[in-house]
Amino acid sequence: MSIVADQGTTSRADAGKPGGGRLPGDRPKALSLNRQTGMTIGLVVILALLPLVVGDSNYTMRLLVVSMIWGGVSLAWDLLLGYAGVFNLGQVGFFALGAYASAMLSENAGLNPWWGLLAGAAAGAVVAVLLGIPSLRLAGIYVALLTLAFYEVLSPLLTVGEAIGTGGKRGISPITPYTIGGYTFTGSNQIPWYYVALGLFVVCLIVCYFAINSRFGASFIALHDSESFAQSLGISRYKVSLMIVGVSGLLTGLMGAFYAHYTAVVSPRVLGLEVFIYLVIMVLLGGVGKFPGPAIGAFIVIFLSDWLREFENYRMLIFGALVVVIVMVAPRGIMGAVDSAQQFVRRRRASPATPTDVGRSS
């Protein structure tokens, strides 16, 4: 697949070493204004201002907070799926570990929940790397199998892990909320939760943005584009994959930690198939390898899922059908569709086609 649109808007490789001089076609400097940067900033600005409009509705605010949590996870997962080509199926596992790490430390060890964020992030990163060490030397399909196995054993492990304080089948509940100064976060006032979630979501956006648009990003995109060629140019597949898996696990564990304190409950249920499928749809719908598409996909899925609540058990059926439709109609998701539309307009406007006309690429 082609991740890049046209030169100047989205690009990857390195912007030249010092003294080398920039050339036409070099990666634009970070934060140069293009669609990716524009959409990211736009998204953050809208989210920052949205409470002015919907701040009165705790219900809507809740949906937004949940969207931001899963938006961050979608971005982290897409870093692996869409950019690095690492087929990790254990992403929800990193999330659950982040949640458990933070919950267990605050409930069993009395640690301040804020520290739990660091603990959750660390748990996600460490486990991701530990899982990566044996699996990333293997071919793609085995990475998928191994991470799926990890995801599958995690739930029974957490259930039997009552002795170390996982709470067994029931999990851990309630979980201490955050406090700032003397103020304790409560469910009836969503505003503080919202802005903490936004802060964490922005962390995910920034980390992913710079991971993708940096020299490091160029290396894993290169591996994804053409693995043998990338290796022949001196890139260590193992090292790069391990690093990106660590980054992804870190962000996912971070969001998991917040989730635990926000929902005040964490149980093996988070490892259920439903959550996994939701996450798949978020990434697919937003656009695999189309930053920040997967985050936008998360908002759509969370709100859609809420609107479809009255269908109860049929909800998953509808979502299943949605996956089929997306894969068939818009395999590159919303962002892919935007790309196509943009190219269509550009070609219309600029026919006869100029040599720099892209879009035929994929």
Place this chain on the structure above:
Amino acid sequence: MLRLEHVTKHFGELAAVNDLSFELEEGEVFGIAGPNGAGKTTVFNLISGFLHGSGRIYFDGRRIDGLQPHQITHLGVARTFQIPQPFNSMTVVQNLRIGEYYGVAGRSGPKKDAPWNDLAELISFVGLEGKEARPVSTLKLYDKKLTVLASALATKPRLIMLDEALGGLSAVEAEQSLELLQRLNREWGLTIIMIEHLMSALTRSCDRLLILNNGEALRIGEPRTVVEDPVVIECLVGVKHA
């Protein structure tokens, strides 16, 4: 500079490369020819670390069999591929930047000054000027091959292995490529190993020629002598005109 000792690689029962030994002098242009399936590309994959077999491979006296591809690149051995698969989501320059940075970062071999000062010079040397900003996916085969070659050169190699650099090109493009390869050798002093089907190109540009057949060295020596050898002719009939 490069030495192979009894290198063997089996794929199941099949010996793709069988007890192959040869040595390469610095500055040499070394050709490899042979029928399809003779094991030519397998030899490249063994040298560049994409495959591991038995036997020993030395580069500058240092054993390199068992190393990973990126480690071999860092020693100063670059390669191209039969079918060029550049980074399609990047521009030409971005492809080269990958080689320029990752080919040298963490380099363990002796650092050699490149015969070019910056990428712009390298780009004009291979003949890609004006196409720097083009997304590689929009290039035709010849330019894709040049992009892959230039990216490999950007790693500042001392030895470059070219897998059918002329394959699939028009007569004019093949001629240009051949001239470019000769300049790499004469002007830049690069040691070259090239796999090629086009015998005329090999006899013209190589110092020595290896004919592989069924993974074994059929003949190795001065190109004109080798290609006139009846055994070689028999082996290559139907191939050299293909």
